[in-house]
Amino acid sequence: MKHTKTLTAIVVGALMIAPAAMAKVGIKSSTGGPPTQGALGNVVIDPYGIAPLAAVIDLGGRKLVDAKVTVKGKGKKGRDISYDVRRQSILTHNGIPVFGLYPNHRNSVEVSYTLESGEKKQETYAVQTQPIFTQAFDGMQRPYPENEVKTVKKGFEDRLYLVNASHRGTESKNLIRPNGGAYEWNSHPNYQYITDTQGDVRWYLSPFSFVGDEQLGKRGVLMGYHQMDNGDLIVAKGQSYYRFDLMGRKVFENRLPRGYIDHSHEIIRTVNDTYMIRVAKKNYLRPDGQFVSTVRDHIIEIDEFGQVVEEWDLNSILDYNRSDLLTVLDSSAVCLNIDMDKMGQKVEIEPDAPFGDSVGVAPGRNWAHVNSIAYDDKDDSIILSLRHQGTVKIGRDKEVKWILAGNLGWGDLEDKVLTPVDSKGRKLDCHAGVCNNSDFDWPWTQHTSWLTSRGTVISFDNGDGRAFDQPAMPNMKYSRGVEYKIDENKMTVEQVWEYGKERGYEWYSPVTSSIRYHEDTNTMVMFSGSAGLFNAPEVSTPWITEVAADDSKEVKVEIKIHHVAPSLAAYRTLVIDPDKAF
Structure with missing residues (x-):
């Protein structure tokens, strides 16, 4: 099979989080931002400033024992990326780490997690990402490989x-x-x-x-x-x-x-x-006595x-x-x-x-x-x-x-x-x-x-x-x-x-x-x-x-x-x- 992916690279403004049609909406944000999508806090995209297709679902004050994440594949043939999340990782990022988002796409992210009380929850988050950032140079024939x-x-x-x-x-x-x-x-x-x-x-x-x-x-x-x-x-x-x-x-x-x-x-x-x-x-x-690098x-x-x-x-x-x-x-x-x-x-x-x-x-x-x-x-x-x-x-x-x-x-x-x-x-x-x-x-x-x-x-x-x-x-x-x-x-x-x-x-x-x-x-x-x-x-x-x-x-x-x-x-x-x- 043959699939060629062309990515449009443009310079864009601030990253935004899209509301989810499938998830619970209207819970007050723990950080004073827009309403959260589920029982947790906001979705923070590119939380550390170097990986634009990574995100963290903030804990919103909750305490989690473990979690499982599935970033759903795009279209009929898209590849799901699924992984379990350990408590150590949740504590490190103060939230659930989301890896494997598509660029320039409204991603569907399925999350299941266990609260410290033992209660288990399942939610779906919608995460809109921006196109890939890149830089043009002379001789370029496409914006990204x-x-x-x-x-x-x-x-x-x-x-x-x-x-x-x-x-x-x-x-x-x-x-x-x-x-x-x-x-x-x-x-x-x-x-x-x-x-x-x-x-x-x-x-x-x-x-x-x-x-x-x-x-x-x-x-x-x-x-x-x-x-x-x-x-x-x-x-x-x-x-x-x-x-x-x-x-x-x-x-x-x-x-x-x-x-x-x-x-x-x-x-x-x-x-x-x-x-x-x-x-x-x-x-x-x-x-011979010469100093060199x-x-x-x-x-x-x-x-x-x-x-x-x-x-x-x-x-x-x-x-x-x-x-x-x-x-x-x-x-x-x-x-x-x-x-x-x-x-x-x-x-x-x-x-x-x-x-x-x-x-x-x-x-x-x-x-x-x-x-x-x-x-x-x-x-x-x-x-x-x-x-x-x-x-x-x-x-x-x-x-x-x-x-x-x-x-x-x-x-x-x-x-x-x-x-x-x-x-x-x-x-x-x-x-x-x-x-x-x-x-x-x-x-x-x-x-x-x-x-x-x-x-x-x-x-x-x-x-x-x-x-x-x-x-x-x-x-x-x-x-x-x-x-x-x-x-x-x-x-x-x-x-x-x-x-x-x-x-x-x-x-x-x-x-x-x-x-x-x-x-x-x-x-x-x-x-x-x-x-x-x-x-x-x-x-x-x-x-x-x-x-x-x-x-x-x-x-x-x-x-x-x-x-x-x-x-x-x-x-x-x-x-x-x-x-x-x-």
Whole structure:
């Protein structure tokens, strides 16, 4: 089936609450506002100022034990969003949290709840929302991303996907770059939204809540979303990192510790209640005596109080002069530096190139480009995806445990490169990034190298620089999700699952993207976030693709996203579970 949702974006006045025809009307408001609809207080839309499609039904002085909320689907095929609400959540918001409203719609919200006295009530509230707020810019072809639903299999109808799509694409060739990495990444409007499996937006962040050209702490791009066990979201941007819930209530908004700059790509929370953040270092002293701001090559671990517990300086752990992959990358798309005129041309490395966010070797240039972090609590180690090097596991002692990458140019670390084997443990015939007579392949310029609950490592293999080369034609490239089984004792790696090669160039993402494993459904949720990046003058077309993580590789859900303008990349997607949040 195919559904395309077009959202009209306009600037409007104050948010309003519509009276309900189906509910009891005329009870005096406990807050002095308009009459309430039921036995409780007023409906407060966007209670914390950053999530316009969230609301709270105020308690109106009542005391509740629990509640259940159902936001009714729009029209005959609309998706209901239902969840139970715990007393803790009711107390936190002083009301019943409502998540999953449609924009520009008179929403019907069914609520049942238990009063402290034991009395049970059922009510229906009508909640009118405004159209989505956004911001126009030159080259825009639609006001908001449109979600075209291709496939939804039985049992997956209730899926909700958060799309992190606020990314700049082409830029002014006269841009003056500061000496850093993420500082100039200041893309807005922001597109941070949740779509259901009808393609309807059911939550979004206000595009004006996290931006500020004149404030250093507000610059950057929101990246690295994860949903915590209690339903909160963590994310970071530029010089700050955040935690907030689906209602928009900020748990914290913290600046990076002094001396660290330019977050992008990743923030995670560990089982040790710490946060690991990919940053850069300000005033870094190079061996030649020069001070520079580094680019995407430091990991810091921060405790709940903002103190730095540990630091991983990759300049002192890996070989920052390794350029075997760098020199074969397509220079038209290196991270988010998009230049259509250079398509198919290999990157040229200049040893004395200016410092800053450009591909090059040595501290002060984009030699590493870490884009994901995984924490392995079995041995207190981290697994890093370095787009420009490979996937590497490093202990707290700063020693490299293994490397998942093509075996060229690793020098003193060559013995840490994993040996590819088949399902029977037999060594494969691999040379210079190619394994003969085998489906095995390394991940190339990969994103999100993460651990799964079944003891494997997964990556979104973007595919640029595959086999340390560029193909004869750019449209011969492909991306894939891939799963590896690693034997750390034998230092071997076996490829056990892949998806995407068969999709060809249409599904190819030169940059960004993600893959996550879901044990409860035994599926891989993949996001080909920069597919169609070179489709100009047509818009980019990222894909959400959820696939069975077995030999069938059956597509359970697929949504094609039509971005707002050409040459724009989206970043990641993740499944959102409202039951965790309330």
